[in-house]
Amino acid sequence: MTRAMTEPARKTLPRLDESLLTHLPPFSRLEKRQIRTILDQASSRRYESGGTVFNEGDPAERFYMLLDGYVRVVRITPTGEQVTALHIPAGQLLGIAKAIGRETYPATAMTATESIVLSWPTSLWDTFVAEYDGFATETYKTLGHRVGEMNTRIVELATQQVEQRVANAILRLINQTGRKVEGGIEIDFPITRQDLSELTATTLHTVSRLLSGWEKRGLVESKRKRIKVCDPHALVVLSQG
Amino acid sequence: MTRAMTEPARKTLPRLDESLLTHLPPFSRLEKRQIRTILDQASSRRYESGGTVFNEGDPAERFYMLLDGYVRVVRITPTGEQVTALHIPAGQLLGIAKAIGRETYPATAMTATESIVLSWPTSLWDTFVAEYDGFATETYKTLGHRVGEMNTRIVELATQQVEQRVANAILRLINQTGRKVEGGIEIDFPITRQDLSELTATTLHTVSRLLSGWEKRGLVESKRKRIKVCDPHALVVLSQG
DNA sequence: GCGCGATATTGCTCTGGCGCAAACTTCGGG
């Protein structure tokens, strides 16, 4: 029972270093020995950008910790449109259906960049909750945070204009995943106009028009799949509308 | 410490009957003795229709069980618009901020009808979770269900036309709270065009126009604050768009 | 260095549904 030999796609690396987890909230109160146990039970896997971690509706057989990269949580409508519900940065748990009493994943998780993910079988969930101090609390905090975000999105969708929504979305991405660069802050993973439109419930055309307009005014600079915010404050003003 | 003497508005009734809770999921696995303890710690209160149970941003000092009535969970935007996030029917917990690691309520809860609500101080939350078998599980199921609903709303807002959203909203209300009446199914609490518009992110005018149109076609009948669905199937067809 | 597919830009048209305004209906209270 010490090593998973059955799943070729998911590879248990020779030795996962304990420092991978020690500073992450759900595990930060644990002792080295406990972390070791947790790591020995984990599978690790690398995903290409655009890879699928799990699909909406699948039985929730595993839960995940995103070690590196970014994951988009999307739902797909009957007509094939995608709606992005959430962006998850490195260091957070995902696929925690068990935490909310679900047997299946409520949405699809795909990587927005190359990503490294640890995972454990859902059967270990209850053990984690029971044995590891702070794990449950931190998990539910994450959950609470996500519920808050979803709430915010609902309010935004319900009341704001497209321009404000796009501005807000970009600001949120900057806050979560911004990287300081020469002349501004950049979203540090590749994101297309299409992606942004799925995030803000509009079309890629409208997003493109908005970005062009902002670029003319010097608020942002953007290349293919890259967006840099030069004047965050002006964007904030826009987003308040 | 046996009785709350400080809060005149919240009245501990002489004797709450155990049958109030025994059939409700979070408590259904408990023994009579435990239920008695829980009830003795509870305050009960009756709200008028339109009363406020708690406000967004308030410290989450209590958690609640809606015994009778309906509660709308709303958020209010900086500009004063209301957006309804959720409808909660009798028999469910609300104000369970503690469950998701929050110190304040994320939204405002107001009664849609006259309602009866039990409540407990949040300090008892951990005790409930620890001592009462099934309480945590059921709570998180409720939470999961609500997350699912929020997700659905996001997708709806993002992809559907107003007509479909309104149809969906009515169908959901019918499913949750429908009462069979002569000639159809009626939403069994008073709901205005305004309420519906806050639920579907549109204006009361548009809702009114839609309902008028549907009434002409025989799909629904509506009076002031009352909506009866005569042909649910046709509404379903509409809602798929 | 070339070619192709993915991504982005931009112009034009058309319309769902919002905003405004006015009138009407229902209900509860005095």
Next chain:
DNA sequence: CCCGAAGTTTGCGCCAGAGCAATATCGCGC
């Protein structure tokens, strides 16, 4: 029974933003 407040209906004009379409650009693989 009447009045006023709350809720509803309906008409009209307008515009944000979707849809469509054509073109431009980027960057990767060969």
